[in-house]
Amino acid sequence: MGPVIEARGLTHAYPDGTTAIQDVTVSIDEGERVAVIGANGSGKSTLQLALGGLVEPTAGTVRYFDETTDAEAVRDRLGVLLQDPDDYLFNTTVREDLEYGPAQLGMSREAATQRVAHVAAELGLDALLDRPPFRLSGGEKQRAAVASVLAFEPDVLLLDEPFGAVDAHYRDRILKLVTDHEGTVVLFTPSLDVVADVADRVIVVGPDGSIAADGSVRDVLTDSTLLQANGLRPPATVTLFEGILDADDVPLTVSDARAYLLDELG
Amino acid sequence: MTGVVGRSVESITGALRTVFTAEQVASADGLLQRRDPRVAVCSVAGLALAVMITRTIAVTLCFGAVTVILARLSAVPLRRLLARSLAVPLVSAVIVLPQVVVLPGDTLVRAFGLSVTVDGVAYVVLFTLRVGVGVALLSLIVMTTPFSAVVAAMRELHVPVALVWVIAVTYRYLFLFFDELQRLVLARNSRTTGRSSLRGGWRDAKRLVGTFLLRTLDRGERVGRAMQARGGARPPSPYSRSRTVDRGDYALVALAVIAVVGSGVVRWGL
Numbered sequence A: 001m002g003p004v005i006e007a008r009g010l011t012h013a014y015p016d017g018t019t020a021i022q023d024v025t026v027s028i029d030e031g032e033r034v035a036v037i038g039a040n041g042s043g044k045s046t047l048q049l050a051l052g053g054l055v056e057p058t059a060g061t062v063r064y065f066d067e068t069t070d071a072e073a074v075r076d077r078l079g080v081l082l083q084d085p086d087d088y089l090f091n092t093t094v095r096e097d098l099e100y101g102p103a104q105l106g107m108s109r110e111a112a113t114q115r116v117a118h119v120a121a122e123l124g125l126d127a128l129l130d131r132p133p134f135r136l137s138g139g140e141k142q143r144a145a146v147a148s149v150l151a152f153e154p155d156v157l158l159l160d161e162p163f164g165a166v167d168a169h170y171r172d173r174i175l176k177l178v179t180d181h182e183g184t185v186v187l188f189t190p191s192l193d194v195v196a197d198v199a200d201r202v203i204v205v206g207p208d209g210s211i212a213a214d215g216s217v218r219d220v221l222t223d224s225t226l227l228q229a230n231g232l233r234p235p236a237t238v239t240l241f242e243g244i245l246d247a248d249d250v251p252l253t254v255s256d257a258r259a260y261l262l263d264e265l266g
Numbered sequence B: 001m002t003g004v005v006g007r008s009v010e011s012i013t014g015a016l017r018t019v020f021t022a023e024q025v026a027s028a029d030g031l032l033q034r035r036d037p038r039v040a041v042c043s044v045a046g047l048a049l050a051v052m053i054t055r056t057i058a059v060t061l062c063f064g065a066v067t068v069i070l071a072r073l074s075a076v077p078l079r080r081l082l083a084r085s086l087a088v089p090l091v092s093a094v095i096v097l098p099q100v101v102v103l104p105g106d107t108l109v110r111a112f113g114l115s116v117t118v119d120g121v122a123y124v125v126l127f128t129l130r131v132g133v134g135v136a137l138l139s140l141i142v143m144t145t146p147f148s149a150v151v152a153a154m155r156e157l158h159v160p161v162a163l164v165w166v167i168a169v170t171y172r173y174l175f176l177f178f179d180e181l182q183r184l185v186l187a188r189n190s191r192t193t194g195r196s197s198l199r200g201g202w203r204d205a206k207r208l209v210g211t212f213l214l215r216t217l218d219r220g221e222r223v224g225r226a227m228q229a230r231g232g233a234r235p236p237s238p239y240s241r242s243r244t245v246d247r248g249d250y251a252l253v254a255l256a257v258i259a260v261v262g263s264g265v266v267r268w269g270l
């Protein structure tokens, strides 16, 4: 399976001179589950926009599906969800927002109706479909935004902090939708607690916007020194078991930790 | 930002923001809601055209009455319609106001060495009325038909893509503009206490305008990206809501045709 996204020497500086990402070279293969982590302001969102072809890089190139450098040519296969739902939802009703992507990207009406009904039900949006998006609560907006990107069934999901304001119930629902996604997933997030649930591979963006590490989820999440140097803190389970268990055995998720404890306690 | 300026900015933006939301009314059951979107777009555009042709106050007032009746039959509250369509004619009234002294004719009153003419006043009144009724008609369609259905109807009617694009983008940005303004005012109000003088209020308001423009531009850029991320760079192509045209549809089209023809006959004769 070839790379779905391949970036070389990607650099982006905003017009005011802020260099948000620097010389990023990454390759993401089909079906991979990747988390991109980094402190606030490290450049995760900018990297997401650059990988999704939504900002013009100052230097470097991005190649999609080993066939083109033009993101618009493969727009229907890239699911780029922006960080702020207030930017992402721009239609007059939630339903129109859910249908926007499918309609613009050429999904048949029947397929779209089915798909929209499915994601709306999964994310508890049925009663909100005729409401204007800006009248929703923070978590409802977030759910509507996630539903809007899932609605057109992109192959590659590039999700910037999709768990933002949602409560525990819907956080699990979104988590499930993301892990059940059949294609590639790239999750951009500053909070490491969900990372091990979603990803096998973790990329750390350093404070200067360059890639500080790129490795397996276990190698990165158990490396407290690396994480701290980049303004991050290991997940709670790692902190809890660090020094008690080998790095190879430290549970990365709460459910793993619970299984381990139950096992130990007989 | 409290005080008079703050409060008025808040209420104006609040009002304008609701003005740009169609919700509920679009899903209510009424005359225009039941029309095929293509028919609704065409006939309302026809009526607006008829208003633009008109050059007499009486005929314009007739169209005003037609607009009010259509609104009533479509469960559109008149106050909402009025709020929505008042701003544009008021601005255009200010722009054409100098005509009251520029246009030659019988003098109505003399003030400051200028004579206000009957013809000038009539012109300004007629102009403002026409713009007002025209805008009210267009608001009516936006309030009774989901915006994506309006866009889809325009595409089906072979309106040039570039024009549909401009209309779709403008509508979304207008909305964004008021949303951003209200957010900013809310954020400011939550961080200021007590009463400020009128002058302090104005100083604040000026700063607010600067911040506001920057923020709107920034937000516009981000929303632009969000559209692009979901295929916004391609021509607008929402799912159509067209159906087979029924008797009510034909009746509305007939009304629009009669309006255009009638308006033309009154202005140019047979």
Ligand SMILES: Nc1ncnc2c1ncn2[C@@H]1O[C@H](COP(=O)(O)OP(=O)(O)OP(=O)(O)O)[C@@H](O)[C@H]1O
Residues within 6 Å of the ligand: A014, A015, A016, A018, A019, A020, A038, A039, A040, A041, A042, A043, A044, A045, A046, A047, A083, A190
């Ligand atoms: N429109 C902009 N103009 C100028 N600088 C910007 C702009 N957007 C972001 N930046 C700057 O670029 C850098 C990276 O921002 P970015 O939004 O990519 O960070 P992030 O890692 O996503 O942070 P967070 O975790 O807070 O979402 C920051 O220093 C930020 O201040």
Ligand SMILES: [Mg+2]
Residues within 6 Å of the ligand: A044, A045, A046, A083, A160
């Ligand atoms: Mg970010």
